[in-house]
Amino acid sequence: MEIVATLxxxxxxxxxxxxxxxxxxxxxxxxxxxxxxxxTSDRIAEQEALLAELLKHRETLTH
Structure with a gap:
């Protein structure tokens, strides 16, 4: 994931x-x-982990 990204x-x-x-x-x-x-389960787990990381990053940008 990029270090700097816009919201x-x-x-x-x-x-x-x-x-x-x-x-x-x-x-x-x-x-x-x-x-x-x-x-497929592995791919879903990878996507869910990436989603969690992005949501966490988004949260830090909005607070």
Whole structure:
């Protein structure tokens, strides 16, 4: 993540990640097989971690 980002850039990245999580969740529901489920779960976890980091960064900018 960039050290310096505007609030609007962070908000856009947050929206993008939320969309990624939505798509991955839909894909997980459609996939069958443990390997696919594990891979999708890992990708969702990565996106959720990034989302948490961005939300934390956004919070520091707004306070």
């Amino acid at each position: 609007s850039e962070i908000d856009q990245r947050i929206a993008d990640i939320r969309e990624n999580i939505r798509v991955l969740t839909e894909q997980a529901a459609a996939f069958s097989g443990a390997a696919d489920e594990d891979r």
